[in-house]
Amino acid sequence: MRGAVICLVAIIQREALRFVSQRGRFLAALVRPLVWLIVFAAGFRAALGLSIMPPYQTYITYEVYIVPGLCAMVLLFSGMQSSLSLVYDREMGSMRLLLTSPLPRWWLLFSKLIASTLISIVQVYAFLAIAALTGITFPAIGYVLVFPALLLGGLMLGALGLLLSSTISQLENFAGVMNFVIFPMFFLSTALYPLWKMAEASTILRDICAVNPFSHAVELVRFALYGELNAVALLWVLGAFAVFLAGSLWGYDPARGMIRRKA
Amino acid sequence: MRLSVLLAAVFAAGLAVPVAADEIWVSNEKDDTISVIDVETLEVTRTIDVGERPRGITFAIDHSVLYLCASDSDTVQVIDPETGKVLHELPSGEDPEQFVLHPDNRHLYIANEDDAITTVVDTETRTVIAQIDVGIEPEGMAVSPDGKIAITTSETTNMAHWIDTSSQQLFANTLVDQRPRHAEFTLDGSELWVSSEIGGTITVFDVASQAEKGKIGFEIKGIHPDRVQPVGFEMTKDGKYVFVALGPSNHIAVVDQKTYDVLDYILVGRRVWHMAFNGDESLLFTTNGVSGDVTVIDVAELAAVKSIKVGRFPWGAAYRPTN
Numbered sequence: 184m185r186g187a188v189i190c191l192v193a194i195i196q197r198e199a200l201r202f203v204s205q206r207g208r209f210l211a212a213l214v215r216p217l218v219w220l221i222v223f224a225a226g227f228r229a230a231l232g233l234s235i236m237p238p239y240q241t242y243i244t245y246e247v248y249i250v251p252g253l254c255a256m257v258l259l260f261s262g263m264q265s266s267l268s269l270v271y272d273r274e275m276g277s278m279r280l281l282l283t284s285p286l287p288r289w290w291l292l293f294s295k296l297i298a299s300t301l302i303s304i305v306q307v308y309a310f311l312a313i314a315a316l317t318g319i320t321f322p323a324i325g326y327v328l329v330f331p332a333l334l335l336g337g338l339m340l341g342a343l344g345l346l347l348s349s350t351i352s353q354l355e356n357f358a359g360v361m362n363f364v365i366f367p368m369f370f371l372s373t374a375l376y377p378l379w380k381m382a383e384a385s386t387i388l389r390d391i392c393a394v395n396p397f398s399h400a401v402e403l404v405r406f407a408l409y410g411e412l413n414a415v416a417l418l419w420v421l422g423a424f425a426v427f428l429a430g431s432l433w434g435y436d437p438a439r440g441m442i443r444r445k446a
Numbered sequence: 447m448r449l450s451v452l453l454a455a456v457f458a459a460g461l462a463v464p465v466a467a468d469e470i471w472v473s474n475e476k477d478d479t480i481s482v483i484d485v486e487t488l489e490v491t492r493t494i495d496v497g498e499r500p501r502g503i504t505f506a507i508d509h510s511v512l513y514l515c516a517s518d519s520d521t522v523q524v525i526d527p528e529t530g531k532v533l534h535e536l537p538s539g540e541d542p543e544q545f546v547l548h549p550d551n552r553h554l555y556i557a558n559e560d561d562a563i564t565t566v567v568d569t570e571t572r573t574v575i576a577q578i579d580v581g582i583e584p585e586g587m588a589v590s591p592d593g594k595i596a597i598t599t600s601e602t603t604n605m606a607h608w609i610d611t612s613s614q615q616l617f618a619n620t621l622v623d624q625r626p627r628h629a630e631f632t633l634d635g636s637e638l639w640v641s642s643e644i645g646g647t648i649t650v651f652d653v654a655s656q657a658e659k660g661k662i663g664f665e666i667k668g669i670h671p672d673r674v675q676p677v678g679f680e681m682t683k684d685g686k687y688v689f690v691a692l693g694p695s696n697h698i699a700v701v702d703q704k705t706y707d708v709l710d711y712i713l714v715g716r717r718v719w720h721m722a723f724n725g726d727e728s729l730l731f732t733t734n735g736v737s738g739d740v741t742v743i744d745v746a747e748l749a750a751v752k753s754i755k756v757g758r759f760p761w762g763a764a765y766r767p768t769n
Contacts, residue, residue, distance in 0.1 A: 193585060214481070232696050232713045232714075232716075235739075235753055239715075239754040240713075240753065241714070241741055241742075241750040241751065241752050242696065242713050242714060242715055242741070242750065242753060243713070244713060408649040
């Protein structure tokens, strides 16, 4: 047990160290959602207000709508980035070193997930702080309750990254992940437009958005920011996390997984 | 002994009468109804059927009755606020839209939009005591706190007409910007504010000289100036703010009552029209015609906290204390 905790702390420390030493990464993680908030929301400009939908109690501007989606965007990019770093670790051999630890493999991968999620949550809070400076604020309790929502959402997206990294053999393939995972996941979700708006364009689009686990991560964060629990979103996120984690454990199992084929 | 009996009586009375929360009454122009909102729970508790096209809405000063302009029924209805029943109707002239109750709690000054007159009605004898010719399409009505001056604004003539309430005669006419909609005196009676819907301004007059003292314009980032149309407005009693409904721009402007500076804009529902404060002026309720709801604004925070669905095309709002 004690060994497991030491392992978790060590992995978190390593991730934190890597994060601190990569200031550019932190900056990029902050600038990305801010550019969306400032440029995209300004272009959309629903100055006349969006219709009321839960958890909102009254009319909101588009800037207010988009913030929870951008929080989840930070988690998504960070989850994918950590999968990139896993590919790198594997190429460099430090992954092999980690996996030779006597602790169970699932615990090692889970520790890695927790570590990268915690790092991304720091980035989300930094983003929320800047959003607050531009006048987009949430109830005080929302800033506390959003933490578990971010943790779950981050773990789910991190697990997806882990699953993807087990299938990617080379760093160069990561561009494919950008194209085929990050962009569709982000655009076909409730991050940028509410479901009813998607339904106006096409019901198929709406249905895709409705089953996209990223949508549910966004909604979980959105409701939590207003001190509310979206139970459906919670179940979706937990379910997707279980599936992705199981998949990545299988992927990283040297006996069966894809790693063996590539090794 | 006597004290304990008294205390028991007070206690029993307290038990017998459930403490009802204060209410906001909203006239729904298209539904011919009034929606009653509970100020505590911010929910609609009652919907009352009234005459056709209800618009202007105000309580007697002692809140014993409600006066309501039923425009298409060409009458002012007097309603019992406890039961919601129409007690009787007052003669009002044709198409009454807005009105104002004189501080004597007896005389109603009513704008008759189609006839270009202001009708003065005695609510006790239920008779018309005067009809005053004013500009075309009169709408906004105000009366000074001392009761000496009544104001009618006319939409097409673009004027504020000043009426001496002792003689019921006009004594001054002042030009304002296009389509004046609403008028209010400041609490001390020294200033008259008039909103102009098409002109997009509020004109402030010095009451003593009827001279223009200031003009307030509005500008909301990202919204075309044509949509920024000041209509109803309300002043806080502490002399701090004036809240101005900006019609189809879906915003309420917050204006400094002293400096005339626009301090902030608050997003509310579609085509915001009139508004009412609760008793301690901590909350402001705005009627949003097109979206059919009422947005509640936290006055201290200057932020919208909730929008409540009411009937179709809510027009006016009035506050009723229940304790």
